Amino acid sequence: MSTPFPTGTILGYPRIGRRRELKRAVEAFWRGEIDAPELESRGAALRRATRERLAELGLGRTDASIPESFSFYDHVLDAAVAVGAVPAADLTDYFAAARGDATRPALEMTKWFDSNYHYLVPEIGPETEFRLASTRIVAQFEEAVSQGFLTRPVIVGPVTLLALAKPSDAAPEGFRPLARLAELLPVYAELLEKLAAAGAEWVQLDEPALVSESLPESADELRAAAAAAYGMLGRLEARPQLFVAAPYAALDGTLATLAATAVEAIGLDLVRGAIPGSAGAELFDCTKDALKTKTLVGGVIDGHNIWRGDLAAAFAKLGLLRELSPRVAVSTSTSLLHVPHDVDDEPQLDGRLASWLAFADQKVGQVATLAKGLVEGASAIDGALAQASAALSDRFTAPGVRVPAVRDRLAALTPADFARAPYEERFAAQQTALGLPELPTTTIGSFPQTGEIRRARAALAKGELDEAGYTSAMRAEISRVVSLQEELGLDVLVHGEPERNDMVQYFAESLDGFAVTVNGWVQSYGSRCTRPSILWGDVSRPAPMTVEWSRYAQSLTSKPMKGMLTGPVTILAWSFVRDDQPLADTANQVALALRDEIADLEQAGIRIVQVDEPALRELLPLKRAAQPAYLDWSVSSFRLATGGAHTATQIHTHLCYSEFGVVIDAIRALDADVTSIEAARSRMEVVHDIRRSGFDHGVGPGVYDIHSPRVPSVAELTELLRTAAAAVTGEHQLWVNPDCGLKTRGYDETVTSLRNMVQATRAVREGADKIAV
Ligand code: MET
Numbered sequence: 001m002s003t004p005f006p007t008g009t010i011l012g013y014p015r016i017g018r019r020r021e022l023k024r025a026v027e028a029f030w031r032g033e034i035d036a037p038e039l040e041s042r043g044a045a046l047r048r049a050t051r052e053r054l055a056e057l058g059l060g061r062t063d064a065s066i067p068e069s070f071s072f073y074d075h076v077l078d079a080a081v082a083v084g085a086v087p088a089a090d091l092t093d094y095f096a097a098a099r100g101d102a103t104r105p106a107l108e109m110t111k112w113f114d115s116n117y118h119y120l121v122p123e124i125g126p127e128t129e130f131r132l133a134s135t136r137i138v139a140q141f142e143e144a145v146s147q148g149f150l151t152r153p154v155i156v157g158p159v160t161l162l163a164l165a166k167p168s169d170a171a172p173e174g175f176r177p178l179a180r181l182a183e184l185l186p187v188y189a190e191l192l193e194k195l196a197a198a199g200a201e202w203v204q205l206d207e208p209a210l211v212s213e214s215l216p217e218s219a220d221e222l223r224a225a226a227a228a229a230y231g232m233l234g235r236l237e238a239r240p241q242l243f244v245a246a247p248y249a250a251l252d253g254t255l256a257t258l259a260a261t262a263v264e265a266i267g268l269d270l271v272r273g274a275i276p277g278s279a280g281a282e283l284f285d286c287t288k289d290a291l292k293t294k295t296l297v298g299g300v301i302d303g304h305n306i307w308r309g310d311l312a313a314a315f316a317k318l319g320l321l322r323e324l325s326p327r328v329a330v331s332t333s334t335s336l337l338h339v340p341h342d343v344d345d346e347p348q349l350d351g352r353l354a355s356w357l358a359f360a361d362q363k364v365g366q367v368a369t370l371a372k373g374l375v376e377g378a379s380a381i382d383g384a385l386a387q388a389s390a391a392l393s394d395r396f397t398a399p400g401v402r403v404p405a406v407r408d409r410l411a412a413l414t415p416a417d418f419a420r421a422p423y424e425e426r427f428a429a430q431q432t433a434l435g436l437p438e439l440p441t442t443t444i445g446s447f448p449q450t451g452e453i454r455r456a457r458a459a460l461a462k463g464e465l466d467e468a469g470y471t472s473a474m475r476a477e478i479s480r481v482v483s484l485q486e487e488l489g490l491d492v493l494v495h496g497e498p499e500r501n502d503m504v505q506y507f508a509e510s511l512d513g514f515a516v517t518v519n520g521w522v523q524s525y526g527s528r529c530t531r532p533s534i535l536w537g538d539v540s541r542p543a544p545m546t547v548e549w550s551r552y553a554q555s556l557t558s559k560p561m562k563g564m565l566t567g568p569v570t571i572l573a574w575s576f577v578r579d580d581q582p583l584a585d586t587a588n589q590v591a592l593a594l595r596d597e598i599a600d601l602e603q604a605g606i607r608i609v610q611v612d613e614p615a616l617r618e619l620l621p622l623k624r625a626a627q628p629a630y631l632d633w634s635v636s637s638f639r640l641a642t643g644g645a646h647t648a649t650q651i652h653t654h655l656c657y658s659e660f661g662v663v664i665d666a667i668r669a670l671d672a673d674v675t676s677i678e679a680a681r682s683r684m685e686v687v688h689d690i691r692r693s694g695f696d697h698g699v700g701p702g703v704y705d706i707h708s709p710r711v712p713s714v715a716e717l718t719e720l721l722r723t724a725a726a727a728v729t730g731e732h733q734l735w736v737n738p739d740c741g742l743k744t745r746g747y748d749e750t751v752t753s754l755r756n757m758v759q760a761t762r763a764v765r766e767g768a769d770k771i772a773v
């Protein structure tokens with residue numbers, strides 16, 4: 001008799017360590033301070049601590065409920081390395097694939113579904129040879145066994161691995177990596193056999209690609225691939241039991257596909273998706289019959305957010321799931337990778353707010369509670385459900401959650417608040433006000449964040465530097481950055497953002513309705529972590545946020561100084577946002593605060609304001625049907641933020657980190673006067689999308705990649721600018737700028753790159769025949 005699926009589990013746990021131990025270890029390895037065996041032993045120590053912690057929190061030690069979800073960098077890279085798609089003989093090769101080195105370029109990085117986690121994109125072509133190249137996952141399972149644990153290995157499933165890969169350079173036009181599924185499956189089979197031989201009872205295969213409608217493959221293609229993959233793997237003789245997890249949205253029709261295979265357990269995201277068979281999620285009789293033989297793992301605890309939530313409602317969902325199968329287990333909707341470790345690590349948080357929250361450890365506790373309820377009956381967890389409900393109602397009635405003045409202002413909005421004067425009129429007024437040359441040059445906002453700036457911020461936090469001392473240090477920096485830009489000959493200047501620790505947290509710290517954490521780190525990619533702010537209440541602006549810095553910067557120059565704000569969508573995307581009202585309403589509250597800020601910037605003599613929206617694409621829902629509504633509210637919130645600006649005030653926006661082709665109409669609908677957009681890595685491909693869409697406002701396709709320390713030459717910049725100039729239609733339409741902010745760069749390369757950019761611009765302005773390179 002095989003081991004039943006554990007009644008309570010999680011799909012994955014944060015890997016970076018409670019105090020970012022993994023970040024410190026891998027960065028020490030990169031710097032050559034520790035060797036590979038030392039890094040391995042630190043990784044092992046972290047895994048051991050995680051297993052112990054999860055057992056302490058209520059998961060079973062020997063029932064396969066603890067997932068083995070560790071990774072030194074990224075789980076997609078791990079799977080690609082395991083199957084030989086990315087060659088990596090050792091940790092040095094592994095990190096080289098992730099980050100590049102002197103001879104090897106890094107793999108491309110992109111957003112993992114609709115989260116702010118970035119995975120590495122494997123490159124797979126007809127020539128890629130699949131073989132079981134790494135058994136690290138087996139070794140980690142054995143390591144757990146040696147410590148007295150029977151855990152559940154987790155690996156990205158074959159369909160998702162291929163669907164997220166991109167065609168290699170050698171692949172012919174139109175090739176898709178998913179075409180290689182049949183050759184990949186034997187490698188997964190071999191891995192499963194090895195895991196079975198090592199004693200694994202259950203293995204988790206993560207298949208989020210099966211819920212997405214935003215991949216190049218159609219739902220039918222993904223479904224066919226799932227049928228082939230789990231048909232084949234299900235038929236293996238010597239294998240562990242298979243748990244296929246489908247986080248991030250509803251499985252829809254693909255549930256029937258999986259149900260028809262021999263997989264033993266299916267994980268459903270019941271935070272994003274409805275109970276199968278309920279309204280809008282129909283089930284055929286044959287699927288119903290098949291599901292009765294599966295364990296249905298209900299992802300009812302939100303892995304994507306930090307609210308304690310409605311535990312009774314979550315338990316009720318499990319009850320409904322039990323109508324489909326006698327075997328039901330409780331889990332998180334996604335891996336807990338997206339949330340920080342522990343609310344108890346935030347003693348500075350208001351106690352009342354803290355009581356509404358559940359970080360990873362609290363969520364594991366919730367899973368354990370619901371599992372107890374499943375085993376012993378609802379009465380066994382009455383108390384816990386009641387406590388969670390009390391916290392939830394407290395949250396609805398606490399001061400600050402609903403602020404009448406904020407709500408009244410939102411209710412009184414009319415369509416006129418979302419619109420500015422016609423573009424032609426604005427353009428003329430702005431030309432008069434600003435007198436900019438053809439091909440105006442600018443930057444995206446931040447200048448290098450030097451050690452000196454960071455030290456001043458740390459000293460302020462520790463109380464070693466007072467507010468006045470800090471302000472004068474930042475002013476000194478602003479003044480240096482302004483002089484530098486004047487010397488370089490840029491046309492539209494920035495203050496350099498030295499005072500910003502982070503482009504979202506800076507605003508969260510200044511707005512009412514937000515809280516910030518001290519240890520709430522979440523992995524963004526590799527060793528890079530962010531501390532998302534918590535948006536818990538109605539948002540308003542107690543005082544101007546950026547005005548004094550911008551006013552000071554403008555006082556140093558007669559050139560236009562751009563005010564610099566982060567847009568509502570990006571503020572929401574990079575925070576943990578209240579889930580008790582539509583995102584659209586929350587976005588509009590943030591927008592009104594920004595609108596007031598723009599009015600104050602205008603009062604302070606600022607004639608150009610940039611509202612950054614790099615996350616516009618990231619929040620796009622995975623399901624097509626949900627996309628129009630999202631695009632509608634996200635665009636509206638930007639227009640509300642900027643709609644009060646004077647006709648002569650030039651509004652810029654900036655987009656980066658994604659492919660924007662699919663949302664080009666939304667970008668146009670933002671109605672910004674000037675849009676700077678990441679383009680250098682794709683060699684200006686985006687300008688063709690822009691042209692096709694009929695976009696006729698100002699546009700600055702980034703002419704060089706700020707993610708790389710490489711300095712672009714005048715010749716290549718000139719060439720890119722000519723390409724861009726040929727693709728835009730409108731006169732005075734093209735702007736010249738880098739891809740993104742410069743805060744992660746050093747000064748030397750920044751100065752040379754910008755000098756070259758200005759020189760290339762002059763060359764193009766003077767005409768093709770006069771270009772000297
Ligand atoms: C991720 S987009 C960054 C925009 C911001 N204004 C900066 O320059 O850093």
Ligand SMILES: [Zn+2]
Pocket residue numbers: 444614654655656657739740741
């Ligand atoms: Zn950017």
